[in-house]
Each structure stands twice: as C-alpha cells, then as structure tokens.
Amino acid sequence: MSEDAKSDFMAAEEIKKILHGRQKAEQERIVRWVSESLELAGAAVKPKVEHAHPGVHVPATLADTPSRPRDGEAGPKDFRSFFQEKQPKNDVQFVAVAAYYHRFMAPAADRKEAISSADLQDAARLAPWTVFAKPSKTLGNAVRQGYMNGSGRGTYRLNAVGENLVSMTLPGTATTGSTKGGRGKRRPSKKAGAKKSRKSGKG
Numbered sequence: 001m002s003e004d005a006k007s008d009f010m011a012a013e014e015i016k017k018i019l020h021g022r023q024k025a026e027q028e029r030i031v032r033w034v035s036e037s038l039e040l041a042g043a044a045v046k047p048k049v050e051h052a053h054p055g056v057h058v059p060a061t062l063a064d065t066p067s068r069p070r071d072g073e074a075g076p077k078d079f080r081s082f083f084q085e086k087q088p089k090n091d092v093q094f095v096a097v098a099a100y101y102h103r104f105m106a107p108a109a110d111r112k113e114a115i116s117s118a119d120l121q122d123a124a125r126l127a128p129w130t131v132f133a134k135p136s137k138t139l140g141n142a143v144r145q146g147y148m149n150g151s152g153r154g155t156y157r158l159n160a161v162g163e164n165l166v167s168m169t170l171p172g173t174a175t176t177g178s179t180k181g182g183r184g185k186r187r188p189s190k191k192a193g194a195k196k197s198r199k200s201g202k203g
Helices: 003-019 024-037 079-086 091-105 117-126 135-144 160-169 190-201
Strands: 148-152 155-158
Touching: 003 024, 024 160, 079 091, 079 117, 091 117, 091 135, 091 148, 091 155, 091 160, 117 135, 135 148, 135 155, 155 160
Parallel strands: none
Antiparallel strands: 148 155
C-alpha cells in the first residue's frame, strides 16, 4: 500500500472515530455540512431513508424522497404560523426563515430551492414584517453574513449555516446578523447623536 493510500486511510479512520457513537442522523448531517463547506459536489453520502434526519434537505441527486420537517414541526403550514414560531429578530434572520419555509415547510407544490426579491416581499406581507425598501440588498446581506448563497438570476439559496440557524437556533434571544429594518433595536440616527453632543458641550 502506498504512503498516499495509507494517509487517506488514516484520515478516514480519524473521521470515523469522531463520528463513532453519534446517532445516524447526526453523522449524516455532519458529513453533509463538511461536504458543503469544502465544496465537494456530490461527495455527501446518501442517507438511508429510515435514518434521514427530519428537516435536513437531501438534494434530488442523492435521494428521491422529499425533505421532511424536523421533530416537533407538523408541516406543511402557512408562512405566518411558521414566522410566529421562529420569531426572527432581524432582517437577515427573516430572510433565512423565509428561505427555509419555501424550501422545507411550504406545501409540496409551492416549494422552491431558492428565493427571489419578490418571494421575500411576499413573505414580509404575510408575516407581517416591514416591507423591504431594497430586498435584493437584504438578500445580499444574508449572503455576506454566511446564511445564503447566490444561485444566479436574482435568486438566493439557503445554505447549511442558514438551515442550522432556523432549525436549531430559532427562536432564540441572540440578535444574529443585521438588525436594520427588522424587529431588533435600531441604531440612533446621526442627527440625534449630534444633538446629544451639543447638549453635553453646554455649561
């Protein structure tokens, strides 16, 4: 056996030891996230249907079964109910919730892998949430903060980090991401700050 083959085998054994003892659903999720983070297209192991983790999307190239909601989620459900359940704290979290809903929780005929500015505006009206002045900019912010990937032609796809935020973290108390335009606290305007400085300078 060559040195390269031995090294590959040793690396595989180390990964096997790390995953050993975890539930099948956890093992499959970890392997999939690592594959996505390393951009190993088609490298993720096809999970067995009986062990498929609820809420984890399996691409059509890897499995023919539709994705299912995670434990505790009845799905499909209307977006407003899902929004109230997840309680996003800011615009970026709202984008992730909207993308997750369209991908996993909407009625099967309405599901889509990627969302557009129009989809985001429709979700804001249904929630209800503040309608976005520039939805494409908000989607871009979600990409920059690591929750979405651009998929071309003005559409954006939820990635593993965004999926984890919605399925495992929300609802929560942390204000992950930008709070501008959402339900989080807004920063004071420059005008208000200037008035405060002038007031403190008197006397």
